[in-house]
Amino acid sequence: MNKVLISALVLSLGLVHSAAQAAPVAGVLSAVRGTVEVHRGASWTGVSKGAFLYEGDKLRVGARSVCALTLISGVEIKLNAGALFEVPAREADDRSGFQRAKLNRGGAWARWLGASGKKFEMRTPTATIGVRGTEWGEEADATSTEVSCFSGSVEVGNA
Numbered sequence: 637m638n639k640v641l642i643s644a645l646v647l648s649l650g651l652v653h654s655a656a657q658a659a660p661v662a663g664v665l666s667a668v669r670g671t672v673e674v675h676r677g678a679s680w681t682g683v684s685k686g687a688f689l690y691e692g693d694k695l696r697v698g699a700r701s702v703c704a705l706t707l708i709s710g711v712e713i714k715l716n717a718g719a720l721f722e723v724p725a726r727e728a729d730d731r732s733g734f735q736r737a738k739l740n741r742g743g744a745w746a747r748w749l750g751a752s753g754k755k756f757e758m759r760t761p762t763a764t765i766g767v768r769g770t771e772w773g774e775e776a777d778a779t780s781t782e783v784s785c786f787s788g789s790v791e792v793g794n795a
Contacts, residue, residue, distance in 0.1 A: 659690040662723045662735070663707035670701025670717070691725035697742065706749065709735045711756050711767075716743035739776050747771035759795060766791035 665672070665687045673680040674687070675694040689695070689705060697703055697719040704714045707724065715721055719742025724735035736757040746758070748770065756767040760776035763783070770788025774781060783792050 663689045667704040671698030672703045689723045693723040695721045713746040718742045743775045745773040
């Protein structure tokens with residue numbers, strides 16, 4: 637129940653905050669340990685817990701660092717050291733909140749908070765992972781992707 641309330645709070649705060657930004661809010665950083673940077677516009681800038689993430693932002697996780705983010709779709713994602721992640725945009729023609737994220741490199745673990753019923757897709761350089769209400773992890777680089785499913789189901793296809 638608390639996780640559903642957190643997702644609702646992220647959504648409502650994000651909608652208010654996005655009025656001042658060019659891109660809509662896609663989520664919030666819920667935890668940061670070490671060095672985490674966001675690329676928005678022309679340069680990389682350090683970010684901390686509570687920072688809003690906008691559609692199209694890129695996150696870079698430093699050595700010996702980790703972070704967690706909560707997306708408006710209700711997906712919680714934890715990124716490992718060395719990860720390079722693109723914050724997803726909602727599909728323009730989809731009112732369900734469908735999001736498609738991209739893990740360019742590194743490791744990630746993710747799960748749905750509360751009831752899912754929505755669709756979420758994680759892309760890597762070599763695979764597309766369709767998530768259907770589950771808990772999963774992936775490790776990616778330019779030539780391979782390893783997917784682990786801890787509960788529920790995922791569909792994996794070529795990128």
